[in-house]
Structures are given as C-alpha cells and as structure tokens.
Amino acid sequence: QSVLTQPPSASGTPGQRVTISCSGSSSNIGSNYVYWYQQLPGTAPKLLIYGTNQRPSGVPDRFSGSKSGSSASLAISGLQSEDEADYYCAAWDDSLNGLVFGTGTKVTVL
Amino acid sequence: EVQLVESGGGLVKPGGSLRLSCAASGFTFSSYDMSWVRQAPGKGLEWVSSISSSGSYIYYADSVKGRFTISRDSAKNSLYLHMNGLRAEDTAVYYCARDYSGYDFWGQGTLVTVSS
Numbered sequence: 439q440s441v442l443t444q445p446p447s448a449s450g451t452p453g454q455r456v457t458i459s460c461s462g463s464s465s466n467i468g469s470n471y472v473y474w475y476q477q478l479p480g481t482a483p484k485l486l487i488y489g490t491n492q493r494p495s496g497v498p499d500r501f502s503g504s505k506s507g508s509s510a511s512l513a514i515s516g517l518q519s520e521d522e523a524d525y526y527c528a529a530w531d532d533s534l535n536g537l538v539f540g541t542g543t544k545v546t547v548l
Numbered sequence: 549e550v551q552l553v554e555s556g557g558g559l560v561k562p563g564g565s566l567r568l569s570c571a572a573s574g575f576t577f578s579s580y581d582m583s584w585v586r587q588a589p590g591k592g593l594e595w596v597s598s599i600s601s602s603g604s605y606i607y608y609a610d611s612v613k614g615r616f617t618i619s620r621d622s623a624k625n626s627l628y629l630h631m632n633g634l635r636a637e638d639t640a641v642y643y644c645a646r647d648y649s650g651y652d653f654w655g656q657g658t659l660v661t662v663s664s
Binding site: 440473475477482483484485487488489492494524526528534535536537538539540541542 | 583585592593594595598607608609610643649650651652654655656657
C-alpha cells in the first residue's frame with residue numbers, strides 16, 4: 439500500500455487556488471526531496487515539481503510545491519480546465535530503500 | 549528528442565515469466581539512472597525498481613523483490629525488466645522512466661495481464 443497519504447479528490451472553479459496535501463513520515467518526506475506528477479486521463483505521468491519546490495522547464499508558474507516537516511503540498515493557482523487530472527506526490531524512503539508514491543488526488547475543475 | 553518506448557507486455561498465466569524492454573533514444577542513455585513504475589487498472593502509481601547509470605546500484609520494491617530483475621544494456625540503449633513468478637496482482641501498465649531530478653521522461657507504457 440502507499441506510504442504517502444493524499445486526499446482522494448480536490449476541486450475548484452476556474453481561477454481559484456487549489457492545494458493538495460501529501461502526508462508522510464520522517465523517513466521519506468521528512469528527510470528527502472518531494473516530487474509531484476500530473477497524469478492526464480489515458481496518458482503517462484508528467485513531472486510537475488522536483489526537488490520539493492522546483493519546476494521543470496515548461497511547467498507554468500501556477501504550480502508550486504512546498505514542504506513542512508513530514509508533509510508536503512502542491513498548490514495550483516489560477517486553476518484552468520486543463521489542470522483536471524490526477525496528481526501524485528513521491529519521495530525516497532530511507533527505511534524502505536525505495537521510492538514511495540502518494541495515493542493520488544483527482545482534481546476536478548467545476 | 550528524448551524517447552522511451554516500452555515493449556514486451558502481454559497476457560501471461562500465473563507463475564509465468566515475461567521480459568519487458570525499454571528502448572531509449574535522444575539522450576546519452578549510459579549517463580542516466582532509469583526506473584520502472586507500474587499502474588494497476590484504475591489504481592495509483594507504484595514504483596517497481598531502479599538501476600543506476602552504471603548498473604552498480606539496483607533497488608526493488610518489496611512486492612517484486614526476488615521475482616523481478618532489472619538490467620540495462622548501454623550498447624543497445626535499452627532497459628529491461630525480467631519478471632518471474634507472475635501473480636494476478638502484477639497486472640498493470642508498466643512504464644519506464646528516466647531518472648534525472650525526478651522522473652523527467654516517461655514511456656507510453658506496456659500492459660501486462662496475468663490471468664489464467
């Protein structure tokens with residue numbers, strides 16, 4: 439089962455700000471970088487955030503990542519219809535000696 | 549242009565074996581760590597295995613340890629996943645991904661179905 443816990447769903451109207459939480463522990467989020475992936479329906483995941491709060495080239499600055507202790511967050515500001523997707527957090531886990539993904543959050547644009 | 553193309557998926561009986569391949573192009577394959585990630589139908593992402601650029605460091609998820617083997621061939625720019633003792637719960641789309649400050653490029657995935 440997933441070691442990182444996310445809310446199953448989140449929603450907002452166009453232009454709103456949506457925040458997705460990712461709860462872990464001291465062996466993963468608490469001591470390692472956090473990554474966020476966006477998965478549009480029927481497609482492969484796409485890297486959205488690396489190094490906890492860095493955006494790859496081409497990712498809009500509407501997406502931002504942060505971390506506090508053993509929890510992380512992804513914020514989407516100025517929500518757009520094309521942001522409707524599944525979002526996953528991930529981090530290396532020192533105890534498991536492997537990467538762990540979050541349970542995933544489905545974002546709906548109302 | 550970076551491309552990762554998986555192949556080798558299909559229908560296999562429980563206890564059977566399969567070898568997945570991932571053909572890489574558009575970058576210096578030997579310089580990057582690589583990984584396999586899977587996604588069961590309608591479920592979330594699950595990390596399966598990773599291999600360092602040199603092949604010296606290999607990691608497996610507990611769910612596949614002892615049954616799956618990751619390998620790479622830099623001469624062929626290819627990543628492999630040898631899967632033995634397949635179970636119904638291994639049914640998933642298997643993605644290969646390049647690991648560079650996160651999984652920055654992914655293949656389109658190949659479906660593995662384990663069923664009698």
